[in-house]
Amino acid sequence: MTSALDRSRANGRSQAGPKRRLVVIGNGMAGARAVEEILARGGGEQFSITMFGDEPYGNYNRIMLSHVLSGEEDDAGIFLNSLPWYRENKITLHAGVRAERIDRAARQVFSDDGRVTPYDVLIIATGSRPHMPPMDGLYTPAGSVKPGVFAFRTIDDTRNMVRHTQHEQHHRAVVIGGGLLGLEAARGLQSHGIEVDVVHSGSHLMNAQLGPEGGAVLRRSVEALGIRVHTGSRTTAVLGRDRVSGVRLRDKPDLGCDMVVMAAGIRPNVELAVLSALPVERAIVVDDHLRVQDEDNIYAVGECVQHRGEVYGLVAPLWEQAVVLADQVTGTNTSAVYLGSRTATKLKVAGVDVASMGLQGPERPTDEHVVFSEPGRGVFKSVVIRDNKVVGATLLGDSRKVAYLTQAFDRGLPVPEERLSLMFDLAGPSEETGVAELDDNAQVCNCNGVSKKALVDTVRGGCNTVAGVMDATRAGKGCGSCKLLVKQVVEWAADGAVEEDPSASYYVPGIPLDKPSLMAAIRKQGLRSVSAVFTALAPGRAEDAKSKMGLASLLKMMLADQYIDERDARFINDRVHANIQRDGTFSVVPQMKGGVTTVQQLRRIADVAEKHNIPLIKLTGGQRIDLLGVRKEDLPQVWADLDMPSGYAYGKSFRTVKTCVGKDFCRFGTGDSTKLGIEIESRFQGIESPAKLKLAVSGCPRNCAESLVKDVGVVAVEGGRWEIYVGGAAGAHIRKGDLLATVEDPEDVKLLAGRFMQYYRENANWLERTYAFVPRVGIEHIRAVVVDDAEGIAASLDAAMQASVDNYVDPWSERDDPFTPGQFRTSLPLEVLPQVPVR
Amino acid sequence: MSAVPHILGPLEQIPLGEGRAFGVDGEQVAVFRLRDGTLRAVSAVCPHRGGPIADGTIDQRVVMCPLHQHAFELDTGCSTTGAGPLRIYEVRTDEQRNIVLRMA
Ligand code: SRM
Ligand SMILES: Cc1cc2nc3c(=O)[nH]c(=O)nc-3n(C[C@H](O)[C@H](O)[C@H](O)COP(=O)(O)OP(=O)(O)OC[C@H]3O[C@@H](n4cnc5c(N)ncnc54)[C@H](O)[C@@H]3O)c2cc1C
Ligand code: SF4
Ligand code: FES
Numbered sequence: 039m040t041s042a043l044d045r046s047r048a049n050g051r052s053q054a055g056p057k058r059r060l061v062v063i064g065n066g067m068a069g070a071r072a073v074e075e076i077l078a079r080g081g082g083e084q085f086s087i088t089m090f091g092d093e094p095y096g097n098y099n100r101i102m103l104s105h106v107l108s109g110e111e112d113d114a115g116i117f118l119n120s121l122p123w124y125r126e127n128k129i130t131l132h133a134g135v136r137a138e139r140i141d142r143a144a145r146q147v148f149s150d151d152g153r154v155t156p157y158d159v160l161i162i163a164t165g166s167r168p169h170m171p172p173m174d175g176l177y178t179p180a181g182s183v184k185p186g187v188f189a190f191r192t193i194d195d196t197r198n199m200v201r202h203t204q205h206e207q208h209h210r211a212v213v214i215g216g217g218l219l220g221l222e223a224a225r226g227l228q229s230h231g232i233e234v235d236v237v238h239s240g241s242h243l244m245n246a247q248l249g250p251e252g253g254a255v256l257r258r259s260v261e262a263l264g265i266r267v268h269t270g271s272r273t274t275a276v277l278g279r280d281r282v283s284g285v286r287l288r289d290k291p292d293l294g295c296d297m298v299v300m301a302a303g304i305r306p307n308v309e310l311a312v313l314s315a316l317p318v319e320r321a322i323v324v325d326d327h328l329r330v331q332d333e334d335n336i337y338a339v340g341e342c343v344q345h346r347g348e349v350y351g352l353v354a355p356l357w358e359q360a361v362v363l364a365d366q367v368t369g370t371n372t373s374a375v376y377l378g379s380r381t382a383t384k385l386k387v388a389g390v391d392v393a394s395m396g397l398q399g400p401e402r403p404t405d406e407h408v409v410f411s412e413p414g415r416g417v418f419k420s421v422v423i424r425d426n427k428v429v430g431a432t433l434l435g436d437s438r439k440v441a442y443l444t445q446a447f448d449r450g451l452p453v454p455e456e457r458l459s460l461m462f463d464l465a466g467p468s469e470e471t472g473v474a475e476l477d478d479n480a481q482v483c484n485c486n487g488v489s490k491k492a493l494v495d496t497v498r499g500g501c502n503t504v505a506g507v508m509d510a511t512r513a514g515k516g517c518g519s520c521k522l523l524v525k526q527v528v529e530w531a532a533d534g535a536v537e538e539d540p541s542a543s544y545y546v547p548g549i550p551l552d553k554p555s556l557m558a559a560i561r562k563q564g565l566r567s568v569s570a571v572f573t574a575l576a577p578g579r580a581e582d583a584k585s586k587m588g589l590a591s592l593l594k595m596m597l598a599d600q601y602i603d604e605r606d607a608r609f610i611n612d613r614v615h616a617n618i619q620r621d622g623t624f625s626v627v628p629q630m631k632g633g634v635t636t637v638q639q640l641r642r643i644a645d646v647a648e649k650h651n652i653p654l655i656k657l658t659g660g661q662r663i664d665l666l667g668v669r670k671e672d673l674p675q676v677w678a679d680l681d682m683p684s685g686y687a688y689g690k691s692f693r694t695v696k697t698c699v700g701k702d703f704c705r706f707g708t709g710d711s712t713k714l715g716i717e718i719e720s721r722f723q724g725i726e727s728p729a730k731l732k733l734a735v736s737g738c739p740r741n742c743a744e745s746l747v748k749d750v751g752v753v754a755v756e757g758g759r760w761e762i763y764v765g766g767a768a769g770a771h772i773r774k775g776d777l778l779a780t781v782e783d784p785e786d787v788k789l790l791a792g793r794f795m796q797y798y799r800e801n802a803n804w805l806e807r808t809y810a811f812v813p814r815v816g817i818e819h820i821r822a823v824v825v826d827d828a829e830g831i832a833a834s835l836d837a838a839m840q841a842s843v844d845n846y847v848d849p850w851s852e853r854d855d856p857f858t859p860g861q862f863r864t865s866l867p868l869e870v871l872p873q874v875p876v877r
Numbered sequence: 878m879s880a881v882p883h884i885l886g887p888l889e890q891i892p893l894g895e896g897r898a899f900g901v902d903g904e905q906v907a908v909f910r911l912r913d914g915t916l917r918a919v920s921a922v923c924p925h926r927g928g929p930i931a932d933g934t935i936d937q938r939v940v941m942c943p944l945h946q947h948a949f950e951l952d953t954g955c956s957t958t959g960a961g962p963l964r965i966y967e968v969r970t971d972e973q974r975n976i977v978l979r980m981a
Contacts, residue, residue: 569912606912609934618929618932865898865931
């Protein structure tokens with residue numbers, strides 16, 4: 039460890055002369071981390087820093103691309119260092135610029151924008167790129183990669199893949215490579231409704247990390263997810279003339295597909311180093327200081343590096359490299375050395391926990407091998423023991439003993455006589471002692487390089503919630519496989535004083551109960567209003583503004599006409615039944631069931647717009663007409679003049695049913711989508727729910743009403759049948775809905791849609807849209823409950839929904855009889871009206 | 878400095894737990910009637926982007942602006958979410974249950 043004294047000495051030295059010029063080539067995980075470590079050592083005072091990155095962005099967490107592909111994570115959410123970070127740290131970033139050559143004698147970097155950049159110290163962090171195994175048909179005659187073939191390395195690759203999956207003709211993918219990356223790609227593609235085959239040339243999946251038995255168990259788990267696996271198979275050609283239509287396998291039938299994803303290993307990016315006559319074998323050769331062999335001023339770090347014969351393809355080693363490199367470059371600790379990384383990996387692959395270290399199986403006759411295999415649950419554990427020490431271990435599907443085993447492996451601790459306790463908590467070391475024994479410097483989160491000590495320090499610094507510590511350190515924010523261990527460390531460090539993270543499980547922030555307990559307490563105590571809930575259940579009986587709206591919605595859903603409606607618990611939109619605008623005016627969207635209107639309605643809307651000088655009349659994305667810029671005090675009169683019911687374009691509630699014209703008019707229509715849409719909207723209008731519910735009914739699979747991306751979407755298919763999809767989205771998130779059921783009768787559509795929505799209303803978290811709820815609970819489970827009545831609650835769900843339907847009152851009827859004094863009184867926005875531009 | 882009292886009319890104009898806006902002496906003031914029966918008065922215009930504070934959601938402690946959910950302490954006007962402060966006013970009811978506001 040370096041002392042503060044060392045550090046200030048290093049800084050002091052540099053302040054003597056002008057700043058030296060540090061140039062970094064490669065703005066990926068290693069390059070950016072190395073710069074962060076350098077800045078943490080006062081490098082900002084020593085150096086003026088310039089970075090080149092040929093991706094046109096700041097630095098992002100490449101590991102999270104798997105989550106972006108699956109839609110679990112937004113691509114904006116994975117940035118580690120956004121562009122302002124570079125500005126704040128006075129780093130000149132050339133994003134989207136490729137460094138092409140280094141002139142070592144003149145100490146200059148030449149880049150493809152024609153720039154020549156001099157350096158005093160250079161760091162190469164060019165990473166690696168996907169390997170394209172030789173096969174026929176990979177490229178078009180013009181030499182570009184055939185449309186439909188993808189690599190999986192960058193944010194752009196990921197976006198392109200997602201876009202491709204959304205094409206309506208695209209249903210099948212082949213992933214070439216059954217390692218970590220291939221399986222993650224397969225899982226991600228699946229979540230877009232794509233059928234996936236994985237073709238793997240090895241004899242079992244993830245053969246770099248797992249032995250054959252482990253590979254076989256993993257295969258079962260992966261196949262259970264619906265991914266087809268072909269091991270021992272080599273792809274010889276990509277089929278299709280202008281775009282992909284399939285792949286050819288050696289000795290096996292062709293596989294048809296619309297896209298091919300290459301995940302057959304990586305190759306270090308060394309062209310620049312080769313061109314510049316730096317020593318390159320498998321990768322750029324560096325010494326224990328991360329200095330390029332025989333160079334004084336050039337360092338290299340990350341996947342482009344070969345150190346003591348090893349080339350790494352995971353992030354944990356490069357965090358260790360970045361620390362040594364920064365110690366050396368800044369002169370903070372010139373005795374720091376990198377001696378290589380242990381290959382203990384802990385990953386989450388396609389939702390399965392995988393940990394592996396050292397040997398996969400016994401190598402000498404005297405080696406002991408303890409194996410536990412339970413393929414049905416996807417659990418496999420194997421430990422190899424030599425001379426009473428762990429020399430290898432594999433854990434699949436259950437990572438509870440990972441911390442202990444990693445420790446035993448790393449430090450060569452003698453193992454307990456009862457070998458079984460290496461795998462299970464018998465009376466052996468419990469989780470607690472496991473964590474207590476963990477070395478301070480042990481890396482808990484491999485993705486973001488967070489040590490046990492960093493977690494403990496954060497807790498000591500006063501952060502007492504698991505989520506808080508995760509936010510502060512980024513631990514657990516990569517692949518997520520370490521979350522359990524992070525939790526254990528935090529609990530141990532806080533010594534029982536861990537505060538549960540409120541937002542994690544409470545339905546609303548102000549009442550310390552999850553949804554089932556909250557609902558149970560409300561029922562048991564007979565609570566009927568939001569204020570009664572606060573008085574009975576909130577700590578210190580304290581009201582909480584942030585919780586009111588969620589509670590109001592929940593109570594209304596639970597109690598229907600027994601609910602005591604306190605208007606202060608509502609958000610302004612729900613108090614005045616309109617959506618507030620930026621200037622304090624409101625928008626008025628009358629109901630227009632299924633997007634169908636009449637001459638009379640149109641005439642009335644036109645008259646109202648004219649009479650009230652409506653600044654903007656607009657067709658909405660929900661197939662109705664929006665009158666924008668209405669003053670609060672004018673709302674009752676506008677409604678009266680319209681004489682139409684509310685379209686609920688403001689609430690956390692059932693909104694609209696979009697429809698297409700359907701079979702009465704359309705030459706392709708197979709079902710009367712308009713009629714069914716109107717019936718659904720008439721039945722469920724306005725019911726409140728944890729978040730918005732938007733529906734659609736399409737008359738055939740051409741899907742003009744976009745049913746596959748709706749909370750509940752219905753599609754008529756040939757033969758008079760109707761498919762019901764749930765959990766679709768095309769707003770802030772994109773997700774194709776999951777098929778819940780296919781039914782014959784439109785009445786069954788209404789029944790199942792209603793039952794699903796009631797199940798969602800009772801079980802979803804506040805503000806959790808169906809696109810999050812459905813994958814969280816699982817479509818299989820939802821289908822079991824809603825379609826097959828596996829829990830025997832179908833009748834009560836139907837009855838509860840019926841009660842809500844029966845209790846519906848058009849809120850715009852309050853125009854004649856305001857619910858509270860001054861309900862529609864102006865709130866005097868300061869801005870001069872109208873602020874909404876008049877078109 | 879003398880605080881001028883303004884009588885804003887009956888308390889019943891403001892439903893329990895809600896706020897109403899008043900134009901007083903060229904200023905716009907939001908008066909809230911908390912669920913414990915007491916009153917608070919703050920400036921009616923959100924310092925963030927001019928949101929109508931009287932349309933906000935309150936509890937015993939804060940008001941949340943309806944536009945972007947910045948929160949402000951009703952007693953001090955200080956924002957708990959990093960926005961600028963609201964001005965606060967002294968407010969009470971008289972024997973006739975009228976709202977009385979004092980402009981400093
Ligand atoms: C009026 C309309 C835009 C239009 O001119 O077409 C609209 C307007 C607003 N949308 Fe929307 N959305 C409108 C259709 C959509 C659609 C398309 C659709 O409904 O078919 C979507 C994508 C589908 C979906 O809901 O996911 C959509 C996804 C959103 C989202 C993202 C929700 C998400 O979780 O993905 C928000 C933000 C939110 O809800 O928190 C949002 C929020 C809003 C709000 C209510 C923002 C707000 O709170 O003030 C906008 C009100 C503007 C105003 O001043 O009145 N709006 N919005 C559309 C009304 C449709 C209707 O007739 O009811
Ligand atoms: C989808 C996916 C999932 C992964 N999951 C995991 C996981 O769960 N756990 C794990 O440990 N690891 C995982 N990895 C691996 C991990 O992302 C890499 O080990 C890590 O990113 C390597 O960092 P790097 O800086 O060496 O390379 P990179 O992050 O690739 O950065 C190199 C950068 O340099 C740029 N560059 C290259 N040449 C030039 C040039 N000449 N001029 C300018 N810029 C240049 C590149 O464009 C790139 O931006 C995953 C990788 C992927 C793709
Ligand atoms: S979905 Fe089918 S039936 Fe409906 S309008 Fe489109 S093409 Fe016609
Ligand atoms: S205007 Fe009040 S929070 Fe933005």
